[in-house]
Amino acid sequence: MSRQTTVTITDVAREAGVALGSVSNAFNHPDKVRPETLARIREAADRLGYAPNQSARMLAGGKNRLFGLILPSLDHGVSLQIANGANAEARKHGYGLLIATAQTDEEIAHRYRDYFMGTQTAGILMQPPAVLNWQPPAHPPRIPLAFLDIQCDVPGHFVAADNFALGELLARHAFKSGAQRVAIIGKPSLNRLVLRVKGMEHAFTTESDCAFEVVEEGAWNSAHDGLDLGRRLAERPEDTRPDFIIALTDTLATGAISGVRAAGLRVPGDIRVAGCDGNPLAWTGPVPLTTIAPIGYELGRRGVHQLIAQIEEEPEHEPENHQELVRPFLLARASTGMNRSDDFADPDIDISGYL
Amino acid sequence: MSRQTTVTITDVAREAGVALGSVSNAFNHPDKVRPETLARIREAADRLGYAPNQSARMLAGGKNRLFGLILPSLDHGVSLQIANGANAEARKHGYGLLIATAQTDEEIAHRYRDYFMGTQTAGILMQPPAVLNWQPPAHPPRIPLAFLDIQCDVPGHFVAADNFALGELLARHAFKSGAQRVAIIGKPSLNRLVLRVKGMEHAFTTESDCAFEVVEEGAWNSAHDGLDLGRRLAERPEDTRPDFIIALTDTLATGAISGVRAAGLRVPGDIRVAGCDGNPLAWTGPVPLTTIAPIGYELGRRGVHQLIAQIEEEPEHEPENHQELVRPFLLARASTGMNRSDDFADPDIDISGYL
DNA sequence: TTGAAAGCGCTAACAC
């Protein structure tokens, strides 16, 4: 038996000896079917291996308790955290989550977006690719939509870390831990990096008399460039050498630590080093890195909230800007001397807890 | 304008002043439409913000160049690798990939499976949850289906690391590096762990006269239990103390290294330690860990191959068992003394390359 | 409670 390609609702109805409509009710409004009939229908469905054709369901007007999440990749720390946060929160509210990765290819991202829209997904979450001055599509979306990990002031829904506050936080950590000369390294080639730098500059100039410089060099996400920068800074004569390095990303920071040590200096003994983006993937170096607590999970959670809010609220007459900012927290560890660097695997850097 | 809920193909046809069928052709068989008409249609579609209703498309008989991937979670090293491998391979063959995580909940996994089947997904890939004696569902699938990270001999398609060979590989590494007394630690509570142990036992007994014992204690994936075991083994009197520890998982191994060091012994100086499952998430300890090269990416790739093969081949009359085994490779690093443990962030443990 | 019938938006086959 069952060498047939497709089992339809009609087959189940025939098998159970009831009308088609009753089978539909059995699945969608079980309370409207007499229990005994319901049992017979379920049993018939099982025997036949019936799985409803979702396309037909949706077409006929069903709602889909499913969100779509479009990520540029799945190997970057934040994306993974977003996926897990969004998944947990969606589940909590009775929704499922489908994740797609677009490999930073706009064309592919569009295709997934159209697919999700075209299958009556309840909402779409999207982390835009890491490009400077990214802008959301002009067309107002036809279904709930929110963008993650991006600060933006055009109409739409956006969730991101408060990168300005994040910059301030790290700057304060630097001068409170006694830094005299701070070097901020990394090219601010993304809006969020620019905001971090602004936050740092603001805190340094208004709250301290600590000297600082911005070394705008190297790719924003290259451990190799970090190593190079770290070494060069460490090799400066002692009177111009920074005693604290803030790297705009953790990857850069990890590289910088290696660079400083390659130049024969100690971290945090001679130079303290901090990262900026709570990226557990970069936490594999010999010194546990001070950085921001990973925030992606929270971004994912809040994104789902935004979606649910859009579903429940009246649609807006005038599209407005909804920017939600998540407050960052510092993770003070050995690389800035705020925590012992012991011999054991530091439980703080069991990264699996952060993914 | 466009305050309308849905834009249909009819709207586009009217807007472009052509018949409905031409719009359909414009999207699905552009070559069947006069270029000038095509341009007019595309422009109208754009202006209206038209996105085809995928449900209707599928219902009407379209094929979906999309695979579904169901994972127990996204925080375990292998799952992430699978996702990336499957994604890359799918893309290469012109398919998309939708990823869902079931949180080890069979019920939810079923729901995603039914969803994928019900949306005419071209095929489904599934990594079963980590339970002993897992078995695939009895119903022969109606669409291409393959299971990843599992060795199984019932009818169906399965892809996994060759865990027996993996065990042999590690055992050989141990006795070739001069081990006299080996302790294998971890409870073999999953089929794949059992196979690893069998492989080790086989290699030890047939190829060496090295003494070995299996310490079946602790959860299979707990760094804490690893620490405990490592410490206890290190605290044994020198004549019964192992000089080589093979942990059944990397998480256990990382813990064990800390345990050995906590007991005042050195790794690899006094005791060498190796892991077993190429899980980059566990590579955060102070000593780079010898283990198997991460294999998940390859599992994902091969899984997609299996799916494509099923799509292209004739359906089988008699369902057969197709078990594909991926050959494991050793990643020899400092924890077994096969590689220098230098001061810098070891490029080998830049885990992002393995995810 | 149940059964019959009207579409949902689209594709493909057909006639023009």
Place this chain on the structure above:
DNA sequence: GTGTTAGCGCTTTCAA
């Protein structure tokens, strides 16, 4: 090439 039409499988009225 272009336009017309018959379903795809299901949900949801509406009568019975």
